[in-house]
Amino acid sequence: MVTNIDTDVELGPGQDGPDDIVTHEVTLVRMVNGIPEAIVVSVDDSASSPTFSVEALGNLPGVWGAFNDDGMARADMKAGATNFLEADGFDASELSPVDAITFLEDAIVDGESVGADLLAEAGLSSMDINNLDAESKAAHEAALEARAQELAASQDAKIEDNDPSLGILQPGRGLV
Amino acid sequence: MLLNPLSQDMPVEFVVSRTGSVAIVHKGRAQHDYIWVQYDQYADSVQLVTEDGKLQDLGLSLNDSMLRSLMKTREVMMIELTDNMAIRKPKLLKFSALVH
Structure with missing residues (x-):
């Protein structure tokens, strides 16, 4: 099971154009052997594509919640981030x-x-x-x-x- | 597309704790890969969402107490039991109540 994600995420231009880039440090919390584990990822939250949003990270299988750098929980249901993170070798669904x-x-x-x-x-x-x-x-x-x-x-x-x-x-x- | 209820395909047990830990235990290999579990309050139905976007009802009725506990959770563990009752490929799925 991959336990660390250390990557800068580039999700494309923001809603107001290519200069509209906002990067968040997002903390993902998931359970590993019954113990909560935090993973911090850097995410560009300004992508125009709604399928790759910081909110989606909170809905990954195995992840209990996603919290951005101001501590706010992000809970909107959106798909897409799973594929993105799995491409980086993250497989939260891999359990024993x-x-x-x-x-x-x-x-x-x-x-x-x-x-x-x-x-x-x-x-x-x-x-x-x-x-x-x-x-x-x-x-x-x-x-x-x-x-x-x-x-x-x-x-x-x-x-x-x-x-x-x-x-x-x-x-x-x-x-x- | 709505698939036949899972409990019609194989034995299924739905377990909920008071703190909201939820497990769906099934005996036998599921025919689909699931990515999500949701509860549709209008249909009073726990639904599994497959990777290709199909819906499969669990096919079990939950009482009020179980529903209250279910609403506390954010994830459901799917656990397959083999013929000799060994745990195979447990998987955590996100859970949400379905918003209409």
Whole structure:
């Protein structure tokens, strides 16, 4: 899974002509192994094409939200950015079974379901990390630990740099 | 183009948590690649949107409690279970309520 996007995006001339270029730093927030992860991309928001807009980034599969550099959430539904980012090697829809199990944990703990009783049939009806086989449980715990360390290191670096962008990640809300 | 409901093609379970985590679990390989999930309140229908723009109803009725939880989410995980009930190719899809 690609976890970093570091690219300047050129989307063509703005609505008022080729000089109408506005670039935003956009923070995408998505879940990786149950932990929110922020990705910052640089996006030209002034393209005349409505199919490539900063709003569309918030609707990528796997992305919980997109927030531009003034912290505003962008939620308009537009297509197109998926193809654009996938062309850059970004595939947010690429998930592992461990991702799925982590996701299901929350859905099953206090949720309800309708339809075929597939989760019970699969032995997942009382979803708990202890129900995972040893390999999946180890992978799950290793992923959480690695991500936690990565986040801690990232936060420490920001503190040392006195980075004003330091914030708290919340799923669906981004940096707050 | 409206496709046959997914639940008519294969066993499907729709799971919603109170916090809005949503999963669509299906047993068997879907015949289409989905890019989006939406809820049409007028049709009272959860719909899958395919890559080529077709709509497929989930074919399951949700109660009020599930609908309230569904409205809290922004994404749905599609999980395919194989014949031996192994998880295959889980995928996150964006979710939105359909605006008429």
